[in-house]
Amino acid sequence: MTDIINIHGVAEIIIKISAILISLFYLIFAFVISKHLKSLKKTIDINDKGWLYLVSYIQLMIGIILVTYSLFVL
Amino acid sequence: MPILFDSNKSKEEKKKHGEDQSNHKDNDQQETASTDNEYDLDTLLYSPSKHKLFHSFCFKPHTKFEGQKKDEQVILVLRYHPISQLPWVITTLILAMTPMPLVLIFRQQLNFTQILGIILFWYALLFSFAFINIINYLFNVGIVTTDRILDVDLQNILYKEVNIALLNKVEDVTTTTTGFIASYFDFGYVHIQTAGTEINIEFTNIPMPTEVAKIINELSKRYSTA
Numbered sequence: 001m002t003d004i005i006n007i008h009g010v011a012e013i014i015i016k017i018s019a020i021l022i023s024l025f026y027l028i029f030a031f032v033i034s035k036h037l038k039s040l041k042k043t044i045d046i047n048d049k050g051w052l053y054l055v056s057y058i059q060l061m062i063g064i065i066l067v068t069y070s071l072f073v074l
Numbered sequence: 075m076p077i078l079f080d081s082n083k084s085k086e087e088k089k090k091h092g093e094d095q096s097n098h099k100d101n102d103q104q105e106t107a108s109t110d111n112e113y114d115l116d117t118l119l120y121s122p123s124k125h126k127l128f129h130s131f132c133f134k135p136h137t138k139f140e141g142q143k144k145d146e147q148v149i150l151v152l153r154y155h156p157i158s159q160l161p162w163v164i165t166t167l168i169l170a171m172t173p174m175p176l177v178l179i180f181r182q183q184l185n186f187t188q189i190l191g192i193i194l195f196w197y198a199l200l201f202s203f204a205f206i207n208i209i210n211y212l213f214n215v216g217i218v219t220t221d222r223i224l225d226v227d228l229q230n231i232l233y234k235e236v237n238i239a240l241l242n243k244v245e246d247v248t249t250t251t252t253g254f255i256a257s258y259f260d261f262g263y264v265h266i267q268t269a270g271t272e273i274n275i276e277f278t279n280i281p282m283p284t285e286v287a288k289i290i291n292e293l294s295k296r297y298s299t300a
C-alpha cells in the first residue's frame with residue numbers, strides 16, 4: 001500500500017497547495033491594505049513623509065515573492 | 075465648567091518651596107502668571123505646537139482631516155499612550171524568535187526549501203501583524219478642534235467609525251485613570267458627554283487626560299458664554 005501512495009509525496013503536495021493559498025490571500029490582503037491606506041490618509045492626513053506607503057508597497061512585494069516561491073520553488 | 079484639579083498649580087507650589095525665593099521671586103511670579111493662563115483660550119490659540127510621547131499627544135499639529143472647515147484649527151490630536159501598545163510589541167518580539175526552535179525540531183522531517191518557505195511565511199505574516207498594529211495606532215485618533223471633537227475608531231483594519239460632537243453641545247467632561255500603570259504613566263479615559271441626542275465621545279488610553287479635559291473645557295466655555 002505504501003508503495004502505491006507515497007506519503008512523503010502527498011505531504012509535499014499538501015504543503016505546496018497550502019503555501020499557494022496562503023500566499024495568494026497574503027497578496028490580496030497586501031493589495032487591499034495599500035488601497036485602504038489611501039482612504040485612511042484622506043480621513044486624517046498625518047505627516048509620515050510617505051513611510052506608510054513605502055511599507056505597504058514592501059508588503060505587496062513580499063506577497064509577490066511568497067506567491068512566486070510557493071509556485072516555483074516549493 | 076469648573077476645573078477640578080490643576081496639576082500645574084501644585085507643580086508651581088512645589089517650585090516655590092524648593093527654590094530660593096529672594097533670587098527668583100520675580101521669575102516665579104511671571105511663571106505663575108503664564109501657567110495660570112496656559113489653558114486660557116487666547117493662550118491656547120497662540121501657543122506653539124508640541125508633540126509628545128511618539129505623537130500620542132500632539133498640541134496644535136499641522137494635521138488636516140476630512141471635512142475640515144477653512145477657519146477650523148486643530149488644537150489636539152490624541153492617540154493611545156505608547157505604554158498601552160506594549161502587548162503587541164512584546165508579542166511581535168516573541169513571535170520573531172519562535173521559528174528558530176521550530177526549525178531545529180523539524181529539520182529532520184523537512185527539506186531546506188520547505189524550512190526556508192516556513193521562515194519566509196512566518197516573517198511575512200509577522201510583518202503584516204506589526205504593520206496593522208502600527209496603522210491602528212496612527213489612525214485611531216481623537217481630534218479636538220476649535221469647533222468640534224472627532225473620534226476616529228478603527229475597529230479592525232477595514233472598519234472605520236467617525237463620531238463627531240460639536241463643542242457647544244459638550245455638557246460634561248470626565249476623566250478616568252485606573253490602575254497602577256495608568257497612574258504612573260499618566261494615561262486614561264476621557265468621557266465627553268453631550269447634550270440631547272448627540273453621541274457621547276470617549277477617548278481611551280490617551281496620555282495626560284486631565285490636561286485634555288481642561289483644554290476641552292476651555293474651548294467649550296467659549297461657546298457656553300457666547
